[in-house]
Amino acid sequence: MNVSIIGIGLLGGSFALAVREKYPKMHFIGVDTSPVHGQLAIAKGIVDECLPLEEAVAKSTLVLLATPVNIITDMLPKLLDLLPEGATLTDLGSTKELICDAADQHPKRAQYVAAHPMAGTENSGPGAAFRDLLPGKNLIICDREKSAPDSIKLVEALFRDIGMKIFYMTPKEHDLHLAYVSHLSHVSAFALGLTVLEKEKDENTIFEMASTGFSSTVRLAKSSPQMWAPIFDQNRQNVSKALGDYIEFLQQYKAIIDNQDIAGSLDYMQRANVIRRVLEGIEKK
Amino acid sequence: MNVSIIGIGLLGGSFALAVREKYPKMHFIGVDTSPVHGQLAIAKGIVDECLPLEEAVAKSTLVLLATPVNIITDMLPKLLDLLPEGATLTDLGSTKELICDAADQHPKRAQYVAAHPMAGTENSGPGAAFRDLLPGKNLIICDREKSAPDSIKLVEALFRDIGMKIFYMTPKEHDLHLAYVSHLSHVSAFALGLTVLEKEKDENTIFEMASTGFSSTVRLAKSSPQMWAPIFDQNRQNVSKALGDYIEFLQQYKAIIDNQDIAGSLDYMQRANVIRRVLEGIEKK
Structure with missing residues (x-):
């Protein structure tokens, strides 16, 4: 064959x-x-x-x-x-x-x-x-x-x-879910890479101060633009919505720290910690 | 001793x-x-x-x-x-x-x-x-x-x-750089975890659809709220600024996909790809 x-x-x-x-x-x-x-x-x-x-x-x-x-x-x-x-x-x-x-x-x-x-x-x-x-x-x-x-x-x-x-x-379900569990992670990593690169013009500072946590979070920013630009474009409605949701969660947290709302900060992170159970499910796969 | x-x-x-x-x-x-x-x-x-x-x-x-x-x-x-x-x-x-x-x-x-x-x-x-x-x-x-x-x-x-x-x-330099290369990665992961958890109420969908890219990007969302709430609070001015910069980069990208600006999309990701060199530096450490 x-x-x-x-x-x-x-x-x-x-x-x-x-x-x-x-x-x-x-x-x-x-x-x-x-x-x-x-x-x-x-x-x-x-x-x-x-x-x-x-x-x-x-x-x-x-x-x-x-x-x-x-x-x-x-x-x-x-x-x-x-x-x-x-x-x-x-x-x-x-x-x-x-x-x-x-x-x-x-x-x-x-x-x-x-x-x-x-x-x-x-x-x-x-x-x-x-x-x-x-x-x-x-x-x-x-x-x-x-x-x-x-x-x-x-x-x-x-x-x-x-x-x-x-x-x-269905293709519709696929594209909606993918926007959240895959495409959004890529956008978040690309944006994180750009934010840190712009601030840390002197790359040596990043070498000295970044730990494995940063590497892991930003890893997907190494991905191929030729592969990802058409994905984000074809799935733009779902990705735009996911990105809007993500920006909203980030703005919520910015307000929490600006207001020195420690209880809100703890609550926010505790809710996010639920992802631990989900990740254990993925790693078991 | x-x-x-x-x-x-x-x-x-x-x-x-x-x-x-x-x-x-x-x-x-x-x-x-x-x-x-x-x-x-x-x-x-x-x-x-x-x-x-x-x-x-x-x-x-x-x-x-x-x-x-x-x-x-x-x-x-x-x-x-x-x-x-x-x-x-x-x-x-x-x-x-x-x-x-x-x-x-x-x-x-x-x-x-x-x-x-x-x-x-x-x-x-x-x-x-x-x-x-x-x-x-x-x-x-x-x-x-x-x-x-x-x-x-x-x-x-x-x-x-x-x-x-x-x-x-100096302590001032330390806290500024840390906001970008460490604290921001944590906030971005917590917010990503919350965004995906809120959308994907049925956790099985995440198990089935998420790959190692998602796990890696969201990993820090498992971190301890008791440890991180005081860090974000003590470094709130720098973290708030870093978070503001990050939100701006995300909004830029949202506009790029909403406008179907493929050239802008490629350019954005190519600039982020520079992080590859930085990560190779970190991994060599």
């Missing part, structure tokens, strides 16, 4: 590395606009060969689209046009409403499975891919009922075989 | 564990308002015995004050009153202006060394203490010239012997 990975970055590359370990005979074809990424992907054993898009798709049973989300929405209808009969197309985009919209009117909609793994790091490109990124994590599939049973079966089997747990929701 | 640790929590306990390994003959005395903490500290080998405050201080060459910062400002003058001639008092508080103010008028000011290690975790109490928390991290000493040479020599030798690097600044 041939599998094409379009966009051989962190997610597409990590998927290939995990699946290849389970299925050593599967043949992986890389498609990437960057020849350097292609060569690196072959050297790292992510794919067996790189081919031009049309050639790769024509010989594939499964096509995995793992580019930034703006390119996913652009390419999806064209890829469905090219997709051989009986083959399946899936994507790993961090937004789902616009992507599913782009597929919905296509006569071959049933050959597409809308997927999103709850996994990532702040690094990107094939050099950042690693076999253990996806195993043990969750996968969200949207609009499952719009996909053909055989396509669902193939996609779910591969993700389950690499140790992922599958959940289902 | 007897060393008293007042407040046997994460920092005081980790200090004792690291120093005892280097100096097995040093005798450590714990002072804590919680008898349970005292017993746990003896059981974990953090201290040899627990004693009432006055008795412990009377027989100590070094007294380490490692309580929440409001208790440090309260206790400092009283401890200096009790401190034997030739003995040294130091503290590990995360604020320095009010704490140094509390010492400055005391006739025994020279026996006090104002210190703050750039280290911590989101956990607290003697159960959270561990030997490797402080080694490899930085220590800030404030108003070094106000301390007696012998006191400075003792404190610096112990911190250097456990592998810490020492930097100097």
Whole structure:
């Protein structure tokens, strides 16, 4: 069976590395606009060969689209046009409403499975891919009922075989929740990075004074702008709302300290401490 | 030599564990308002015995004050009153202006060394203490010239012997920088925790959808309110200013996505990406 990975970055590359370990005979074809990424992907054993898009798709049973989300929405209808009969197309985009919209009117909609793994790091490109990124994590599939049973079966089997747990929701639910539990964390880290960088023009001061708490909170500010700008744009209504809620909580706390309201301060943090239970749930996953 | 640790929590306990390994003959005395903490500290080998405050201080060459910062400002003058001639008092508080103010008028000011290690975790109490928390991290000493040479020599030798690097600044500089590189990260995490918890009333959704990026960004929201409320209060002018700057950066980004300003979005994140270089500096420490 041939599998094409379009966009051989962190997610597409990590998927290939995990699946290849389970299925050593599967043949992986890389498609990437960057020849350097292609060569690196072959050297790292992510794919067996790189081919031009049309050639790769024509010989594939499964096509995995793992580019930034703006390119996913652009390419999806064209890829469905090219997709051989009986083959399946899936994507790993961090937004789902616009992507599913782009597929919905296509006569071959049933050959597409809308997927999103709850996994990532702040690094990107094939050099950042690693076999253990996806195993043990969750996968969200949207609009499952719009996909053909055989396509669902193939996609779910591969993700389950690499140790992922599958959940289902509508694209609308997906994008709303993601705005809060993922996209907002990224904006908060980017803004924290900018705030501290602007104040601490002399970077040595940050080296000397920052501890692991700062590193952990700001880590996502290292993430790829090319990947995140289209996500925030496609999910802008939910992200804008989440960001508005977040700013409100910050303003509440600013008022608490400005008013020297110690009881309010304790209460605010105690309510936030409930996140400990949630994090223990995530870490147990 | 007897060393008293007042407040046997994460920092005081980790200090004792690291120093005892280097100096097995040093005798450590714990002072804590919680008898349970005292017993746990003896059981974990953090201290040899627990004693009432006055008795412990009377027989100590070094007294380490490692309580929440409001208790440090309260206790400092009283401890200096009790401190034997030739003995040294130091503290590990995360604020320095009010704490140094509390010492400055005391006739025994020279026996006090104002210190703050750039280290911590989101956990607290003697159960959270561990030997490797402080080694490899930085220590800030404030108003070094106000301390007696012998006191400075003792404190610096112990911190250097456990592998810490020492930097100097004024209490004012310390509190300003700390607001940005430490206190702000904590507020941003508490507010992020509250925003997501309020939206995601059904905690299972967070379990399913959150990835390690969210865990890392929100981790500090698990921190102790009893420890942090007094820090934010004592450093409220700087923290309020830092928080105001942060809110402004968030509002800027909200406007960028509301206006679908992709170029602005890319530029914003690219500027934040500079933090990568800073984090590599911190991780190399």
